[in-house]
Amino acid sequence: MSISFDSQTRSYELFQRAQKVVAGGVTSIVRGTSAGWLPYPPMIQRGDGSHLYDVDENEYIDYVMGHGPLILGHRPRNVSQAVAEAILAYGNLFALPYELEQVTANKIRDRFPSMELVKFSNSGSEATHYAVRLARAITGRDKIIKFEGQYHGWTDATEYSYHPAIKDLGPRTAPRTIPAAAGTPMEYARLVLTQPWNDADLLRKTLRDHRGEIAAIITEPIMANCGVIPPAPGYLKFLREATREYDILLIFDEVITGLRAARGGAQELYDVKPDITVLAKALGAGFGVAAYGGSRAVMDAVARDEILHAGTYNANVVAMSAANATLDELDKPGTYENLERLGAQLANGIHAIFERAGIPVQVQRVASFWQIYFSPKPIREYRDAAQYADLIQFRKLQAALRKRGVLIYPNGLGRWFLSTAHTNADIEATLNAVEDAIPDLIG
Numbered sequence: 001m002s003i004s005f006d007s008q009t010r011s012y013e014l015f016q017r018a019q020k021v022v023a024g025g026v027t028s029i030v031r032g033t034s035a036g037w038l039p040y041p042p043m044i045q046r047g048d049g050s051h052l053y054d055v056d057e058n059e060y061i062d063y064v065m066g067h068g069p070l071i072l073g074h075r076p077r078n079v080s081q082a083v084a085e086a087i088l089a090y091g092n093l094f095a096l097p098y099e100l101e102q103v104t105a106n107k108i109r110d111r112f113p114s115m116e117l118v119k120f121s122n123s124g125s126e127a128t129h130y131a132v133r134l135a136r137a138i139t140g141r142d143k144i145i146k147f148e149g150q151y152h153g154w155t156d157a158t159e160y161s162y163h164p165a166i167k168d169l170g171p172r173t174a175p176r177t178i179p180a181a182a183g184t185p186m187e188y189a190r191l192v193l194t195q196p197w198n199d200a201d202l203l204r205k206t207l208r209d210h211r212g213e214i215a216a217i218i219t220e221p222i223m224a225n226c227g228v229i230p231p232a233p234g235y236l237k238f239l240r241e242a243t244r245e246y247d248i249l250l251i252f253d254e255v256i257t258g259l260r261a262a263r264g265g266a267q268e269l270y271d272v273k274p275d276i277t278v279l280a281k282a283l284g285a286g287f288g289v290a291a292y293g294g295s296r297a298v299m300d301a302v303a304r305d306e307i308l309h310a311g312t313y314n315a316n317v318v319a320m321s322a323a324n325a326t327l328d329e330l331d332k333p334g335t336y337e338n339l340e341r342l343g344a345q346l347a348n349g350i351h352a353i354f355e356r357a358g359i360p361v362q363v364q365r366v367a368s369f370w371q372i373y374f375s376p377k378p379i380r381e382y383r384d385a386a387q388y389a390d391l392i393q394f395r396k397l398q399a400a401l402r403k404r405g406v407l408i409y410p411n412g413l414g415r416w417f418l419s420t421a422h423t424n425a426d427i428e429a430t431l432n433a434v435e436d437a438i439p440d441l442i443g
């Protein structure tokens with residue numbers, strides 16, 4: 001099979017037309033040509049389970065999976081049905097409380113015991129922003145620590161040092177905080193101290209130097225926005241102890257890892273309880289919903305309306321019925337075991353293919369998400385990725401797979417996602433496509 005991307009396709013034609021009315025032709029920076037969808041992104045006609053179909057009727061095995069939410073695949077039947085039934089039966093928006101909120105919050109608390117009290121919002125960016133704001137309100141301090149290569153949404157609170165050029169990073173011992181894009185005031189950047197991840201000694205020194213100034217450390221407990229980087233052994237426990245010692249709040253941004261790394265997220269997998277947790281993505285299986293929460297003591301400031309939590313669409317019926325049904329679906333027997341089995345089969349299979357071809361790669365995986373780095377060395381932090389990962393080679397792999405009906409995100413600092421809809425046949429077809437793609441990489 002070879003899918004072509006020339007100017008004769010309907011995708012091409014629609015993308016040209018889109019650019020006349022939608023700025024840049026796409027509605028997120030990760031969907032357009034600047035994100036590597038070259039020569040143009042496929043225009044999608046529909047999704048079904050693990051597969052996507054474009055308007056030219058090309059069929060793809062999808063590993064972008066909406067960048068994580070689609071843990072149950074495209075058009076998950078039971079969730080879609082629950083949403084449709086709920087909005088037809090009750091309506092969509094009340095601007096007043098209703099019972100499904102507490103039902104959903106209880107199901108979250110059952111999986112994430114650290115989230116004794118929960119608050120809902122619409123996206124990971126919003127919920128993360130609230131988490132940071134809450135930490136600032138509780139501690140009365142304005143500075144936060146975030147890690148290079150991590151992403152916590154597009155707000156001015158955290159969008160710094162995402163994937164900066166090596167030359168801009170500054171020394172490891174004193175990293176610069178670099179706004180991810182134009183329009184972020186440098187005044188805000190001064191409130192964010194950036195650090196390399198997985199380095200306890202450096203962080204210990206930073207905490208000592210800034211004693212009494214820091215409200216929170218925010219981290220993805222498994223880095224999933226710089227490929228996939230698991231925490232070094234003991235690192236999350238170190239973060240927990242150090243934040244306690246310095247009276248700082250620990251925020252786990254589990255927007256990707258929550259309900260995906262394990263039923264109870266990375267905090268269950270590594271047995272570390274943060275003060276505040278942020279969930280989104282897999283929580284709604286593709287419908288827009290997010291949540292943050294923590295202990296009663298931590299959430300008290302929100303409960304008493306000391307911090308402003310608002311949002312016209314918060315906990316609307318689509319969001320709540322989707323989250324509620326998704327949590328039930330994920331609790332069906334074998335979900336996480338199957339995801340682990342398929343993830344291992346595919347990631348290990350890919351690794352073996354490259355090994356046989358003599359191409360050095362690192363395949364770094366947790367459960368159902370992983371990344372392949374064209375790198376001779378393991379990637380433990382953003383600076384490793386910036387230095388060693390060959391992103392051009394990754395683009396070649398992406399293009400070669402796209403031609404062969406396998407869709408992955410073009411940026412080598414993204415990742416592959418599996419869903420419960422992926423099958424053994426998908427895995428086999430994908431491994432065949434990877435094998436077949438090797439000559440494109442060498443040539």
Ligand code: PMP
Binds near residue numbers: 124126253255281
């Ligand atoms: N945090 C993390 C770890 C994420 O990966 C993302 C999105 N990729 C966000 C926050 C922001 O979520 P959203 O796109 O729903 O605003």
